[in-house]
Amino acid sequence: MEPVIEVRGLHKAFGSHEVLKGIDFAASKGEVVCIIGSSGSGKSTLLRCINLLETPDGGAILYHGRDILTDGTINMPKYHAKVGMVFQQFNLFGNMTVLENCMTGQMKVLKRTREESMENAMKYLRKVGMEAYVSAKPRQLSGGQKQRVAIARSLAMDPEVILFDEPTSALDPEMVGEVLSVMQNLAQEGLTMLVVTHEMGFARAVADKVVFMDQGVIAEEGAPAEVLGNPRHERLRSFLRSML
Amino acid sequence: MPTASTSFFGWVAFLLQKYGMLFLRGTGMTLLVALTGTAFGFLIGLLVAIVRATSPMPTLGRRSAAAAVRGALLRAVQLLLAAYIQVFRGTPMIVQAVVIYYGAQYAGMYMDTTFAAIFIISINTGAYMAEIIRGGIFSVDKGQFEAAHAIGMTHWQTMTTVVLPQAIRNILPSVGNELIVNIKDSSVLNVISVSELFFQAKSAAGAYYRYFEVYFIIAVIYLILTLTVSRILRFIEQKMDGPDNYVIHGSQSDSRAEIVVSRENAEEVEKRWNQ
Ligand SMILES: Nc1ncnc2c1ncn2[C@@H]1O[C@H](COP(=O)(O)OP(=O)(O)OP(=O)(O)O)[C@@H](O)[C@H]1O
Numbered sequence: 329m330e331p332v333i334e335v336r337g338l339h340k341a342f343g344s345h346e347v348l349k350g351i352d353f354a355a356s357k358g359e360v361v362c363i364i365g366s367s368g369s370g371k372s373t374l375l376r377c378i379n380l381l382e383t384p385d386g387g388a389i390l391y392h393g394r395d396i397l398t399d400g401t402i403n404m405p406k407y408h409a410k411v412g413m414v415f416q417q418f419n420l421f422g423n424m425t426v427l428e429n430c431m432t433g434q435m436k437v438l439k440r441t442r443e444e445s446m447e448n449a450m451k452y453l454r455k456v457g458m459e460a461y462v463s464a465k466p467r468q469l470s471g472g473q474k475q476r477v478a479i480a481r482s483l484a485m486d487p488e489v490i491l492f493d494e495p496t497s498a499l500d501p502e503m504v505g506e507v508l509s510v511m512q513n514l515a516q517e518g519l520t521m522l523v524v525t526h527e528m529g530f531a532r533a534v535a536d537k538v539v540f541m542d543q544g545v546i547a548e549e550g551a552p553a554e555v556l557g558n559p560r561h562e563r564l565r566s567f568l569r570s571m572l
Numbered sequence: 573m574p575t576a577s578t579s580f581f582g583w584v585a586f587l588l589q590k591y592g593m594l595f596l597r598g599t600g601m602t603l604l605v606a607l608t609g610t611a612f613g614f615l616i617g618l619l620v621a622i623v624r625a626t627s628p629m630p631t632l633g634r635r636s637a638a639a640a641v642r643g644a645l646l647r648a649v650q651l652l653l654a655a656y657i658q659v660f661r662g663t664p665m666i667v668q669a670v671v672i673y674y675g676a677q678y679a680g681m682y683m684d685t686t687f688a689a690i691f692i693i694s695i696n697t698g699a700y701m702a703e704i705i706r707g708g709i710f711s712v713d714k715g716q717f718e719a720a721h722a723i724g725m726t727h728w729q730t731m732t733t734v735v736l737p738q739a740i741r742n743i744l745p746s747v748g749n750e751l752i753v754n755i756k757d758s759s760v761l762n763v764i765s766v767s768e769l770f771f772q773a774k775s776a777a778g779a780y781y782r783y784f785e786v787y788f789i790i791a792v793i794y795l796i797l798t799l800t801v802s803r804i805l806r807f808i809e810q811k812m813d814g815p816d817n818y819v820i821h822g823s824q825s826d827s828r829a830e831i832v833v834s835r836e837n838a839e840e841v842e843k844r845w846n847q
């Protein structure tokens with residue numbers, strides 16, 4: 329199947345510090361790819377490059393086969409709408425209510441009407457179980473609630489892919505479950521997802537593919553049972569031991 | 573007509589009666605130049621701060637020659653703006669007033685004094701505002717910029733809909749402070765004969781040589797102006813913060829519909845909701 333997102337020979341350095349040293353991988357439609365690896369291995373940088381929050385130094389990022397770094401015909405706002413991102417720190421807009429958070433992008437980027445945007449926002453707020461909080465401000469919500477709103481905000485753009493960067497790492501333990509179950513539902517509905525996570529249980533249960541990043545390269549990748557159950561590299565083995 | 577034995581308050585009453593209108597007009601002029609100067613200064617500061625906060629490689633990660641040229645141009649403009657801020661924050665406004673007013677005459681431009689006053693206060697305030705607003709922009713956490721870019725909003729859209737509303741709320745106390753400074757410091761514009769409060773006082777004081785009484789009156793007027801303005805600003809800040817609670821919406825048949833939630837009882841309400 330043709331990949332939705334494909335990364336080829338991706339390089340990124342901050343000054344003299346080479347963080348990504350040639351990354352190659354692809355995600356097909358409906359696939360859930362979990363990216364694991366120790367702190368500093370470049371997982372966030374990889375997602376941020378795909379989303380163009382960082383400019384790569386070399387390589388290609390193909391979206392349906394077109395390189396977003398060089399293909400001038402790609403409409404960047406549309407690309408961002410199609411490739412959503414959910415952050416560890418939620419990053420909700422503090423000056424807006426829950427509903428407005430989910431509407432702004434639709435109106436500004438997709439030029440939808442207020443009514444359309446509201447309807448769509450409500451649809452996804454219902455999906456993540458936050459429809460009761462439409463008029464709340466982010467500062468009035470718990471971490472788990474904020475993250476569910478952030479997911480709804482991303483979904484409201486009707487994306488093809490969502491990149492999740494440690495979506496549960498900033499949450500109190502009792503709130504991790506509510507967010508993971510929302511993500512599991514999305515996976516079952518066929519959304520393409522790239523998920524950086526330390527939740528090995530989630531990776532084992534939901535991922536189609538697990539990618540282990542180590543020191544700026546992909547050291548191992550494959551089906552979850554294979555990568556997590558039968559790791560070949562010593563570094564992956566010690567990483568998995570440290571996760572227990 | 574007061575005599576040599578007239579008391580302090582006698583003089584104050586006499587001067588108020590005789591020059592009340594003059595002081596009122598001066599007060600009007602002071603308020604006019606301070607308010608409009610602060611407003612224009614705010615707009616100048618806003619534009620300067622937005623340009624200065626623009627990163628040379630915005631959201632589009634494309635590597636192209638056009639992007640490189642745009643980046644170089646942006647950097648040149650940013651340097652110019654930094655110089656503007658340095659110059660206007662690094663010299664006294666009284667000196668700026670004289671240099672600009674007489675400098676313009678040197679170039680054959682005879683400015684109306686009111687116009688000159690507003691112009692000088694605006695660009696002077698603009699330099700301070702630019703720094704204040706820049707601080708305000710950086711007070712909004714970077715994650716919100718990224719989230720906005722991640723859903724495809726442009727730098728401009730991100731600024732106007734997400735960042736600036738929060739930045740401006742955060743800096744409102746400093747903006748109010750600038751207005752108060754301008755109400756007081758517009759007095760230096762008497763050097764170019766702007767008919768503001770201090771200038772009127774100068775002519776009134778000279779008429780009877782009653783410096784203490786006249787400047788006492790003027791001091792009280794300045795104090796009333798600044799106190800009133802602080803009060804109004806405090807009120808606006810409270811308005812902008814909005815209510816500290818929100819309403820939970822439920823279906824109409826649901827008895828739990830429309831529960832007002834404050835930050836304190838949010839978790840309790842959520843527990844009930846999830847039962
Ligand atoms: N903007 C930046 N400037 C300089 N160095 C950076 C920047 N962003 C990341 N780095 C460095 O790049 C390396 C990889 O960072 P990255 O955030 O991608 O790691 P990560 O795998 O996501 O780690 P974690 O699990 O801690 O989130 C780190 O050493 C980090 O210090």
Ligand SMILES: [Mg+2]
Nearest residue numbers: 371372373494
């Ligand atoms: Mg990270």
